[in-house]
Amino acid sequence: xxxxxxxxxxxxxxxxxxxxxxxxxxxxxxxxxxxxxxxxxxxxxxxxxxxxxxxxxxxxxxxxxxxxxxxxxxxxxxxxxxxxxxxxxxxxxxxxxxxxxxxxxxxxxxxxxxxxxxxx
Amino acid sequence: xxxxxxxxxxxxxxxxxxxxxxxxxxxxxxxxxxxxxxxxxxxxxxxxxxxxxxxxxxxxxxxxxxxxxxxxxxxxxxxxxxxxxxxxxxxxxxxxxxxxxxxxxxxxxxxxxxxxxxxxxxxxxxxxxxxxxxxxxxxxxxxxxxxxxxxxxxxxxxxxxxxxxxxxxxxxxxxxxxxxxxxxxxxxxxxxxxxxxxxxxxxxxxxxxxxxxxxxxxxxxxxxxxxxxxxxxxxxxxxxxxxxxxxxxxxxxxxxxxxxxxxxxxxxxxxxxxxxxxxxxxxxxxxxxxxxxxxxxxxxxxxxxxxxxxxxxxxxxxxxxxxxxxxxxxxxxxxxxxxxxxxxxxxxxxxxxxxxxxxxxxxxxxxxxxxxxxxxxxxxxxxxxxxxxxxxxxxxxxxxxxxxxxxxxxxxxxxxxxxxxxxxxxxxxxxxxxxxxxxxxxxxxxxxxxxxxxxxxxxxxxxxxxxxxxxxxxxxxxxxxxxxxxxxxxxxxxxxxxxxxxxxxxxxxxxxxxxxxxxxxxxxxxxxxxxxxxxxxxxxxxxxxxxxxxxxxxxxxxxxxxxxxxxxxxxxxxxxxx
Numbered sequence: 023x024x025x026x027x028x029x030x031x032x033x034x035x036x037x038x039x040x041x042x043x044x045x046x047x048x049x050x051x052x053x054x055x056x057x058x059x060x061x062x063x064x065x066x067x068x069x070x071x072x073x074x075x076x077x078x079x080x081x082x083x084x085x086x087x088x089x090x091x092x093x094x095x096x097x098x099x100x101x102x103x104x105x106x107x108x109x110x111x112x113x114x115x116x117x118x119x120x121x122x123x124x125x126x127x128x129x130x131x132x133x134x135x136x137x138x139x140x141x142x
Numbered sequence: 143x144x145x146x147x148x149x150x151x152x153x154x155x156x157x158x159x160x161x162x163x164x165x166x167x168x169x170x171x172x173x174x175x176x177x178x179x180x181x182x183x184x185x186x187x188x189x190x191x192x193x194x195x196x197x198x199x200x201x202x203x204x205x206x207x208x209x210x211x212x213x214x215x216x217x218x219x220x221x222x223x224x225x226x227x228x229x230x231x232x233x234x235x236x237x238x239x240x241x242x243x244x245x246x247x248x249x250x251x252x253x254x255x256x257x258x259x260x261x262x263x264x265x266x267x268x269x270x271x272x273x274x275x276x277x278x279x280x281x282x283x284x285x286x287x288x289x290x291x292x293x294x295x296x297x298x299x300x301x302x303x304x305x306x307x308x309x310x311x312x313x314x315x316x317x318x319x320x321x322x323x324x325x326x327x328x329x330x331x332x333x334x335x336x337x338x339x340x341x342x343x344x345x346x347x348x349x350x351x352x353x354x355x356x357x358x359x360x361x362x363x364x365x366x367x368x369x370x371x372x373x374x375x376x377x378x379x380x381x382x383x384x385x386x387x388x389x390x391x392x393x394x395x396x397x398x399x400x401x402x403x404x405x406x407x408x409x410x411x412x413x414x415x416x417x418x419x420x421x422x423x424x425x426x427x428x429x430x431x432x433x434x435x436x437x438x439x440x441x442x443x444x445x446x447x448x449x450x451x452x453x454x455x456x457x458x459x460x461x462x463x464x465x466x467x468x469x470x471x472x473x474x475x476x477x478x479x480x481x482x483x484x485x486x487x488x489x490x491x492x493x494x495x496x497x498x499x500x501x502x503x504x505x506x507x508x509x510x511x512x513x514x515x516x517x518x519x520x521x522x523x524x525x526x527x528x529x530x531x532x533x534x535x536x537x538x539x540x541x542x543x544x545x546x547x548x549x550x551x552x553x554x555x556x557x558x559x560x561x562x563x564x565x566x567x568x569x570x571x572x573x574x575x576x577x578x579x580x581x582x583x584x585x586x587x588x589x590x591x592x593x594x595x596x597x598x599x600x601x602x603x604x605x606x607x608x609x610x611x612x613x614x615x616x617x618x619x620x621x622x623x624x625x626x627x628x629x630x631x632x633x634x635x636x637x638x639x640x641x642x643x644x645x646x647x648x649x650x651x652x653x654x655x656x657x658x659x660x661x662x663x664x665x666x667x668x669x670x671x672x673x674x675x676x677x678x679x680x681x682x683x684x685x686x687x688x689x690x691x692x693x694x695x696x697x698x699x700x701x702x703x704x705x706x707x708x709x710x711x712x713x714x715x716x717x718x719x720x
Contacts, residue, residue, distance in 0.1 A: 034508045040515040078504060105507035106500075106552050123549060124507060126514020126541050 025051040026139055027069065031061040031087065032076040032103075037124075041074065044128045045135070058082030062090055070098060072135060075118075077104035088118055099138045103131060145291055148176050156298050162306045166197040166299055173295055174199035177288065178280040180256065183208065184264070184299060185220055186272035193220055193273060208241070220273050223261040227270060229293060231260040231284050255279045262292055264300030271303035318451065321349035322458060329462030336371070338466060342431075343373035346455055352433045353414075357421075357459070358388055359429040369429075380414055380434060387418040388430045395420050395427065397453050417449055419456035423464040431456050485686070503551045510548070514541035550680075560606065560687060564599040567607070567645065567708075571630060574611055578619075586625035594633040600643045600708050606684045607708070610692075613677040614647045614704045620670060621651025621702065634710070642690065643710045648703040653696050662694070 028050045030041045038054040045052045053068070055061040057079050065073070073091060077084035088100055101120040120134040135141075155168050170182040181204050184197040192212040198205040216225045218240035223230055232238075237259055256277040264271045274296040284292075328341045339357055347355040354374030376384060383400060391398050400416040418432040433452045514537075521534045575591070578584045618628045629648040634641060654662065658669065663682040678692075685692050688708055695703040 034512070036512040036516075037508060040512055040519075043519060044515070105504045105511075105548070124511050125545055126511050126518065126538070128515065128518075 025049060026071040026141075027051045027053065028135070029061060029064060029070045029073045030054045031056075031058065031073060031079070031084070033057055033079040034076075037076070041128070041131075044132070048132055048135075050135075058084065058087030058090070061087055062094070065091060065094065065098070072138060073098060073100045074103050074131070074135075075100055076124075077102060077106065101131070101134055101138065145287070148172060149291070149294060152295060152298055156302055162302060163197060165302055167199070169295065169299060170197060170199040173276070173292070174201065177276070177278065177291075179276045179278045180280075181205075181275065181277045183275045184272055185224075185275065186303060187224075187270065188212065191215060193224060196272070215270075219259075219261055220275065223263050224270055224273050227263040227265050229260065229262040229289070229296070231258065231289065233258055233283070257282055258284050260284060260289070260292055262296035264296050264303060266300065266304065269304070271300045271307070274299060317349060318454070321345060322454070324349075325455065325458050325462070329458070329465060335466050335470065336368075338462070339371035340373070342459055342462070343371050346431070346433070347373045350433055350435075350451055350455075352435050354434045355431065356384065356434075357429060357431045359421075359463075360392070360427055374434070376434065377414070380416070383414075383416060384418075384432050384434070387416055387432060391418045391420050391430050392427060395422070397449055397456070399449060417452045419452045421456055421460045421463060423460050423467070428460060428463050428467075431459055499551050503548045507545070507548050507552075510541055510544055514538060514545070517541070550677075560603040562601050562603055562688075565602050565604045565607070566598060567600045567602070567643065568593050568595070568597070568632060570604055570608055571611065571632070571645065574608060574615065575630070578615060583624060584619065587619065587622065588627045590627060590629040592629065592631040594631075597632050597634055597643045597710075600710055602688055602708055603684075607688070607706075610681040610684050610706060611645065611647070613681045614706070617677065617704075618647055618649035618651065618702075621649045623651070626650045635707070637707070641710050642707040644705050644707055646703055646705040648701055650701045653698040653700055654694070654702050656696070656698065659694065659696060663692075 028045055030038050030045070030052060031054070032038050032041070033056055035056070038056070042052045042054055053064060053070070055064050059082050061073065061075070062082075064070075075084045075087055075091075079087075082090075084102060084104065088102065091098060091100055099119040101122060102118045103122045103124050105124045119138050122131045122134050125131075152169050152172060155165050155172075158165060160168070166184055170184065173179060174182040179199070181202050182199040183195050183202060183205055185193040186196045188194050192214055194212045195205055195209040213221045215221050219230065219232075219238055220241060234254065234257055237253075256279050258281050259277045260275070262274040264274055274292070276292065281288075324345045325342060328338055328345065331338065333341070339359075343355040343357055346352070352374065354372060354376050356370060356372040356376060358371075359369045387398060387400060387403065390403060397417065397419040399418075400414065415435045416432060418430050420430055421428040431452065517534060517537050521531070521538075526534065571591075571593075575589055579587075579589065615628070622628070627650045629646075631644075631646045631648075633644045633646070635644050636642070663678050682692055685706055685708070690706065690708040693705040693707065695705065697703075
């Protein structure tokens with residue numbers, strides 16, 4: 023079976039590094055982008071199965087990026103992953119397919135990815 | 143005696159300080175003696191405009207008999223003189239058969255011994271004060287100078303009656319003004335509405351000599367416990383009549399007396415008089431004021447002019463009530479405003495504090511995730527011995543603790559929109575209890591549920607309210623130190639006519655130190671080691687956002703009860719009651 027391709031978008035280099043390591047270990051192919059614009063550029067040129075998007079980023083923030091991504095391809099699943107818990111109840115975040123509060127414990131993130139990609 | 147001297151004497155008496163009856167009787171004695179009159183009698187007008195014998199010369203023989211009969215204006219000679227205001231003189235031969243309402247046969251035949259009669263009106267340009275009646279058995283006829291003299295005497299007595307009436311009416315006026323000024327003082331005072339209304343009833347009763355005065359308010363607009371304010375005792379047999387009258391007045395919007403409602407036959411047997419006037423403000427019916435008087439030997443204690451007075455006073459009270467109403471409303475608004483301002487200031491403080499905290503928390507969160515995340519990875523990759531593993535565990539535990547603090551901080555400062563829907567709160571309380579009791583830390587806790595099943599649907603953001611209940615339950619758990627009783631009750635309560643669902647959580651943890659109870663909802667205030675002091679602050683904020691409030695009943699030495707009030711709609715209760 024072909025590996026699922028994930029795109030991690032976070033302005034913090036070490037977060038990108040951590041998620042990449044953790045998710046590659048789970049058997050995904052992981053690419054990373056450091057802001058919204060870079061992410062959009064990558065999505066235009068390559069096919070991804072899922073995007074993990076931070077919210078607070080310089081330039082284009084995650085909510086804006088989410089809208090752009092959904093405009094381009096509404097079927098591409100996006101998980102918002104932020105230090106804030108508050109956006110959970112923000113209507114603008116409802117367009118996302120999942121919301122995970124950023125944590126050192128990545129199990130919730132992994133589970134959410136599995137649920138969305140329907141991997142048992 | 144010289145007529146001039148006599149008249150001088152009469153004027154002197156007329157202007158003396160003696161009381162009215164002594165003055166008039168003295169004058170009647172003088173003229174009776176001087177003109178050899180058998181009878182010199184003065185008729186005056188009663189309140190109901192009937193002529194009655196009031197004053198007489200000492201030797202009068204007819205007075206007692208005449209005094210028993212009263213005549214209308216126009217009736218008999220006395221009535222006719224009063225109506226036409228023209229003096230009339232007669233001899234026995236030409237006198238008409240009726241004196242007043244009385245025919246001469248009733249006068250024991252004594253009428254025949256009199257030779258001359260004269261009836262003189264006592265009036266000025268506008269008012270008639272009475273009629274002077276004289277008759278004589280010794281005089282053959284009245285000459286012109288006698289008639290002129292009598293007319294001067296009649297005018298003089300008329301003057302006495304007039305000034306007396308003026309004095310009485312001005313006294314009345316003064317006492318009315320005094321009453322109104324008393325009422326004004328009360329109505330414009332800062333006293334609480336109950337006291338104002340009780341005082342009005344008291345002053346009105348005193349001023350009008352009423353046996354009771356009762357004010358009934360139509361609505362609970364003043365938010366008072368009672369709607370009726372009474373001075374004096376309402377006799378039990380009058381109670382129904384008062385209520386009936388109040389209802390009629392409410393319907394018709396005008397002043398009514400018991401007499402207006404009574405049937406013809408009943409009128410004469412009435413022992414009480416009641417007047418009820420509406421209290422209205424700008425066309426709105428506010429209530430009624432009722433005045434009660436009883437029938438005494440000397441007539442009713444509240445007379446026919448009660449109607450005019452009660453209307454005047456009702457007007458006054460209406461204005462006063464409007465002021466009180468406005469003041470009460472104003473006080474409410476000011477209170478509301480103060481609360482709003484306090485909340486605003488609180489929110490402002492929180493917002494500034496919140497923004498700063500949120501930024502810091504966010505900045506700390508990322509490095510923390512990185513530290514924790516890589517520590518985990520490290521632990522997975524490297525084989526470590528027992529001690530080193532413990533170090534790693536400690537790092538991870540501390541990271542988790544820091545994360546949870548940051549989450550709480552970041553949650554507190556969020557201004558998330560509420561998602562309100564009709565929630566079955568009993569269901570989610572059960573859900574929470576189930577979650578808690580499956581935890582070992584709750585093993586030794588007995589949870590008692592007392593639900594009012596009438597409370598089913600409460601409009602709220604269930605996630606937020608769950609958070610509130612979790613916080614309070616966790617506090618209860620900590621208060622009883624993991625073993626004891628926690629009672630959860632649901633119910634409903636109406637505050638200021640607004641219905642609330644209540645969820646109360648009581649513990650047996652010995653209560654909260656009164657010294658800190660005021661701080662309990664302040665953010666970052668905590669008594670727990672490692673606590674963030676945000677649990678109750680968040681809970682309070684959430685409940686306030688719902689339009690409710692949290693009440694704490696603290697029993698030192700026993701335990702604390704937190705009661706969450708959440709507003710519910712009126713119709714929900716109504717539906718449940720049916």
